[in-house]
Amino acid sequence: EQRRGVIRTLRALGVPLRRLVVLMIAELVVLATLAGALGIALGYLIAALLLPDVAATIRGLYGADVAGTLQIRPAWWLSGIAMALGGALLAAASALWRLARIPVVASAGGRAWALGSGRTRTLQAAAAVVLLAAAGVLAVTGGGLAAGFALLACLLLGAALALPPCLAAILRLGEAQAVRAMAQWFWADTRQQLPGLGLALMALLLAMAANVGVSTMVSSFRLTFVGFLDQRLSAELYVDADAVADRAALERFLEAHADAVLPIMSVEATLAGLPAEIFGVRVGYTYRENWRFLDAIPAVWDEIEAGRAVVINEQLSRRA
Known part of the structure; x- marks a missing residue:
């Protein structure tokens, strides 16, 4: 857009249109290659700095094992350069096409x-x-x-x-x-x-x-x-009782100072061919008022309290 006057002058002086277009495309390719390489290098640096925290977050939330380091794959680098080149050439295609069709005198x-x-x-x-x-x-x-x-x-x-x-x-x-x-x-x-x-x-x-x-x-x-x-x-206080020797005494103490004490016990198991944990809970109003289900039977907490139902998470439900 800024070189229309220069292009008109060069064409009027006898520079072939084909050569002019080829030179402009070559210049675009050089600039796009440099910009793409710089973008890939900066992207790799940013990803290398952020990936360990992202991997730790995903591992903590979902239990998925994500590598905390980047692997340099030539296909990724080549695809990044190809996107830069393709975008630059696609962006310039319309202007170059109009340049080839507009008369020399009117091209500026x-x-x-x-x-x-x-x-x-x-x-x-x-x-x-x-x-x-x-x-x-x-x-x-x-x-x-x-x-x-x-x-x-x-x-x-x-x-x-x-x-x-x-x-x-x-x-x-x-x-x-x-x-x-x-x-x-x-x-x-x-x-x-x-x-x-x-x-x-x-x-x-x-x-x-x-x-x-x-x-x-x-x-x-x-x-x-x-x-x-x-x-x-949803509870106001959570206590880890793994290191407590007399848990019954701890529970009696907490019952004297709290509205409700809801102990949770767990055991490791294998469900649907994968390692899992089975939790045993004491049903209280905290669960009844705050727990939301994607799908459940009527009076689900009464059934759980009576030992006739269990709650499973969404991942196990979809997987098995």
């Missing part, structure tokens, strides 16, 4: 580029309609992780591609409603800037969508985990 004028982007905007609108329709079909019929990722990809790309045509339509409507010459000039000049700003606005839209998505994911996980802790850690 903003109006010529605005007119030349009309067909591109039509193709963008058609692609956006197809992608958004595919997202709607996947939302109704899709199932599983792959369909979810495909739905997000179609929705994000469709929304990004639809942004410039929607902005162009809004600007045309504003220009049609304008009466004074200054207002018409404002709308027309804004429309002329759209080809140069369209790609940046699409990137900004994707960045904002990713930011909102990640913030929502983190916030929902935090709120869910806090709610889980409020339900499970």
Whole structure:
């Protein structure tokens, strides 16, 4: 966008269009390779610093064994470089295509580029309609992780591609409603800037969508985990009695100073072919008021207190 005057001068001096495009693509490839390599190196550094804490958190929450160190895999590095190169070339493809089709003398004028982007905007609108329709079909019929990722990809790309045509339509409507010459000039000049700003606005839209998505994911996980802790850690005091010699005396002391004492005993066992723990509890109002079930029989705590029912966690329920 900034070199349109230089490109017009070079073409007028006789530099072949093919050579000019090849040189610009080569420059893009060099810059994208350097940027991609720098991004991968910084990403590796950040991941190496954060991974031990993430692994410890997942191990503590879910009992899953996650490696606390990174393994350098060439496929990951190559895929990162490929994404950088592919993104840069894809971003430049539209501008290079218009450069090849615009006459030499008009190639530096903003109006010529605005007119030349009309067909591109039509193709963008058609692609956006197809992608958004595919997202709607996947939302109704899709199932599983792959369909979810495909739905997000179609929705994000469709929304990004639809942004410039929607902005162009809004600007045309504003220009049609304008009466004074200054207002018409404002709308027309804004429309002329759209080809140069369209790609940046699409990137900004994707960045904002990713930011909102990640913030929502983190916030929902935090709120869910806090709610889980409020339900499970509902007692005012927890006492570890493993090192206590006379536990009956401890229980008599606590009963004299508390509304309810709910001892918990556990034994290790094998359930569904995997190691597990079986807990024995004394049913009290704390459990009845705070425990929430995904699925349960009527009067479940009465059945548990009578020894006719057990509570299993969600992981065991889904696995077995």
